[in-house]
Amino acid sequence: MKAALAAVxxxxxxxxxxxxxxxxxxxxxxxxxxxxxxxxxxxxxxxPGVPTVIRGATIFDGKGGRIEGGAIRFEKGRITAVGPTxxxxxxxxxxxxxxxxxxxxxxIHSHLGNYPTPAVPAHxxxxxxxxxxxxxxxxxxxxxxxxxxxxxxxxGGVTVLHVLPGSANLxxxxxxxxxxxxxxxxxxxxxxxxxxTLKMACGxxxxxxxxxxxxxxxxxxxxxxxxxxxxxxALHYRATGGRQGQGPPRRDIAMExxxxxxxxxxxxxxxxxxxxxxxxxxxxxxxxxYRIAAFHHAVEAYKIADILAKEGICAALWADWWGxxxxxxxxxxxxxxxxxxxxxxxxxxxDDAHGIQRLNQETAKALANARRxxxxxxxxxxxxxxxxxxxxxxxxxxxxxxxxxxxxxxVVLWNGPPLSVYSRPLxxxxxxxxxxxxxxxxxxxxxxxxxxxPGSGELK
Amino acid sequence: xxxxxIALLALVALTGGxxxxxxxxxxxxxxxxxxxxxxxxxxxVLVVGGRIERVLPPGSAAPPGYVVxxxxxxxxxxxxxxGLTQLGLSEVxxxxxxxxxxxxxxxVSAALDAAAAxxxxxxxxxxxxxxxxxxxxxxxxxxxxxxxGRGLVxxxxxxxxxxxxxxxxxxxxxxxxxxxxAGGARTAAWAELLNGLEEARRLTGGVAMxxxxxxxxxxxxxxxxxxxxxxxxxxxxxxxxxxxxSDIRQVLTLPRIYPGLRVVLVSANEGWLVAREIAEARVPVxxxxxxxxxxxxxxxxxxxxxxxxxxxxxxxxxxxTPDLDASFQPRLLxxxxxxxxxxxxxxxxxxxxxxxxxxxxxxxxxxxxxxxxRGRIAPGAVADLVxxxxxxxxxxxxxxxxxxxxxxxxxxxxxxxxxxxxxxxxADGLPQGYRRPGATAPAATGRxx
Numbered sequence: 051m052k053a054a055l056a057a058v059x060x061x062x063x064x065x066x067x068x069x070x071x072x073x074x075x076x077x078x079x080x081x082x083x084x085x086x087x088x089x090x091x092x093x094x095x096x097x098p099g100v101p102t103v104i105r106g107a108t109i110f111d112g113k114g115g116r117i118e119g120g121a122i123r124f125e126k127g128r129i130t131a132v133g134p135t136x137x138x139x140x141x142x143x144x145x146x147x148x149x150x151x152x153x154x155x156x157x158i159h160s161h162l163g164n165y166p167t168p169a170v171p172a173h174x175x176x177x178x179x180x181x182x183x184x185x186x187x188x189x190x191x192x193x194x195x196x197x198x199x200x201x202x203x204x205x206g207g208v209t210v211l212h213v214l215p216g217s218a219n220l221x222x223x224x225x226x227x228x229x230x231x232x233x234x235x236x237x238x239x240x241x242x243x244x245x246x247t248l249k250m251a252c253g254x255x256x257x258x259x260x261x262x263x264x265x266x267x268x269x270x271x272x273x274x275x276x277x278x279x280x281x282x283x284a285l286h287y288r289a290t291g292g293r294q295g296q297g298p299p300r301r302d303i304a305m306e307x308x309x310x311x312x313x314x315x316x317x318x319x320x321x322x323x324x325x326x327x328x329x330x331x332x333x334x335x336x337x338x339x340y341r342i343a344a345f346h347h348a349v350e351a352y353k354i355a356d357i358l359a360k361e362g363i364c365a366a367l368w369a370d371w372w373g374x375x376x377x378x379x380x381x382x383x384x385x386x387x388x389x390x391x392x393x394x395x396x397x398x399x400x401d402d403a404h405g406i407q408r409l410n411q412e413t414a415k416a417l418a419n420a421r422r423x424x425x426x427x428x429x430x431x432x433x434x435x436x437x438x439x440x441x442x443x444x445x446x447x448x449x450x451x452x453x454x455x456x457x458x459x460x461v462v463l464w465n466g467p468p469l470s471v472y473s474r475p476l477x478x479x480x481x482x483x484x485x486x487x488x489x490x491x492x493x494x495x496x497x498x499x500x501x502x503x504p505g506s507g508e509l510k
Numbered sequence: 511x512x513x514x515x516i517a518l519l520a521l522v523a524l525t526g527g528x529x530x531x532x533x534x535x536x537x538x539x540x541x542x543x544x545x546x547x548x549x550x551x552x553x554x555v556l557v558v559g560g561r562i563e564r565v566l567p568p569g570s571a572a573p574p575g576y577v578v579x580x581x582x583x584x585x586x587x588x589x590x591x592x593g594l595t596q597l598g599l600s601e602v603x604x605x606x607x608x609x610x611x612x613x614x615x616x617x618v619s620a621a622l623d624a625a626a627a628x629x630x631x632x633x634x635x636x637x638x639x640x641x642x643x644x645x646x647x648x649x650x651x652x653x654x655x656x657x658x659g660r661g662l663v664x665x666x667x668x669x670x671x672x673x674x675x676x677x678x679x680x681x682x683x684x685x686x687x688x689x690x691x692a693g694g695a696r697t698a699a700w701a702e703l704l705n706g707l708e709e710a711r712r713l714t715g716g717v718a719m720x721x722x723x724x725x726x727x728x729x730x731x732x733x734x735x736x737x738x739x740x741x742x743x744x745x746x747x748x749x750x751x752x753x754x755x756s757d758i759r760q761v762l763t764l765p766r767i768y769p770g771l772r773v774v775l776v777s778a779n780e781g782w783l784v785a786r787e788i789a790e791a792r793v794p795v796x797x798x799x800x801x802x803x804x805x806x807x808x809x810x811x812x813x814x815x816x817x818x819x820x821x822x823x824x825x826x827x828x829x830x831t832p833d834l835d836a837s838f839q840p841r842l843l844x845x846x847x848x849x850x851x852x853x854x855x856x857x858x859x860x861x862x863x864x865x866x867x868x869x870x871x872x873x874x875x876x877x878x879x880x881x882x883x884r885g886r887i888a889p890g891a892v893a894d895l896v897x898x899x900x901x902x903x904x905x906x907x908x909x910x911x912x913x914x915x916x917x918x919x920x921x922x923x924x925x926x927x928x929x930x931x932x933x934x935x936x937a938d939g940l941p942q943g944y945r946r947p948g949a950t951a952p953a954a955t956g957r958x959x
Contacts, residue, residue, distance in 0.1 A: 408849075506811075
């Protein structure tokens, strides 16, 4: 099941690890390319919180630092202080002695909501498999907010997730960056200010899906030919202002997405496994003048780690998936640390409703494999793979991904060392609101689907 | 305990030690997890002729004549036994014509034999061994019949050309998946299962199986019925893949219809809802242990408490990977066992103690698979041993050295060699294609201690 999803559901991220494109407001233009974003703005409302202090805890700051016996204060949704001590007046004070604090985990590659559980045919909404070029499709419009997987991810410390279309198509459509709160609509989860993304895919999946129908693309040649023609069409659309003959310009929803990429407002998240194919993607981006924020899955990122670092492209990776298709055959268990050691932007991603619950463990495994090989990487450095690095790749590093004053109070309190198999989140705050509390059943969201089902009262 | 030790020693006397592993060696000073009592901190494990001789108390020096392996500060455990895998049947899952797990257009089903496809040279085997796994059950998947065929038990020893035990069990899929295969609903799966067992029972009763051109309308081939004879006789366990509580209850009625049938539940993600009934039926469970999502309507009650509640009810539970899955891999079983410990430490969680958790990936699968001399460090047991850098369930630990039947095993893999080829800081001189990491490595048979 999960292998099948991985085979189809691989997405690519557009990440700019050094100097990421800053999200900008999108004024509607003559061609209306910003009109979509303006119409579908976030309706997110944080869970109400109280001024909170955690003191005496071990803190990973999410950008590679660590404070022993440290403290953090947050209020009104924002972090206000982090350090050895903080002002405790007028706050709920939690004794963090023996506990650990990290930024909330960010999963840059999820299909929660658009490939939800129960994974029945009626719920398969991640791939618009009617054509290989579908930049007009938006994951936002297919996210079922009652996916029970969202609450499991929350119990694993995930505060932000990026939900993408699948990888059946060369252009899968727009991804959506969500705050992991229980909500009645996906728009109610949309992270305010987060840029939209565009999922692209290379390699086996598009050519398999459409080749089987005797339709283009049926080969890797076709993948590139059709993708390049699509970008050429976008440049033409931009040059003509969407005008064809007389009359006002006509909105083209697909072209609006592509123009958003060319304008730097929409970030490319590029599903791609093989090193040689990632190089083709980079070359295509140069040809048409856009940037790739992140390669997703990127099983062979370790072969071009130096180039990815130089290009400022993040690599969103599994710790140890391999062997489920040819383009994953050369997987090694040190992919994340090798990208990191080359000075690049390594990101641990899940692409999986189970993996998203344990991104800390996935990171820990990759770290141990690096140490087994003699690479020295500190625990708190590795935590950047699930905090600041994915935030950069999603263009939200200004708002979240590290514990710094002014940033969103997306905070996890752990009952032990957060890279240990034995540790679990005790409490999870999103924008300062207590969204999950292991010690308080009233602070654990339950999806509508699970209400009244056998075993719904059981801890999952 | 003592009786078991004597039985194992008798087994040694009968079969002798594995050929070519006659040397004596001692793992000295480690934390020894025996699985048959409390861990021994600083104990010494003596190995003779490929089997465990005994465990000496802390502070004991190795007797003269034993090659000493210093285990100070490390953990010594039995090798991991993977309760269910697809190792040796699929080099690449999809798109590579290298997958023998399923044969949907085969003329037979229950008669299919995993040993006919098992490839001991598959790259997954050293990759899995490197993580501490020494023994694995290998199953086929159901194709166009609920009966998948006969699975095997494999040693993951380097150069082990044949399975440890072929035809170790029969595998059958019920529930929603079985129903789809059998004709569209689980009613059809159940009917197909009973029909197969019934034809096998006729054979055991001396009723000759007619050929297809003879009078009786047969819905199973002669070969398949014959393959099910050891199952109805109780000589081969029947592994039944099922998740929904109601389906589990249905399966538990089978031994009443076919006395002697040895049922093992596979997956059983809603098992905790009927834990007492499973325990009373003395039916063991092999499961992933990590399912906590309502992935289908067969498991809306799936919970990480499942294994904890089953074990608390008295069920023998082993961990395995029932699906060939990129995410859940046999080499990660210690991680899953560790998660079951963690589950017991959170409010509302029902998990396992460390000893119980470790047993689910060693002693319990060995017992379910009928390998009483594996999965433990006890006099007479096969010397499948792992020397870990630390707690084997913790993510920061790894196997430093590993022995199977007393032979030290190579821990290099295609993956570790690729990693060496592209290791940071190694990019100088000729391109990577000219680097042959491992070319100077020890011979593939491994070092002797």
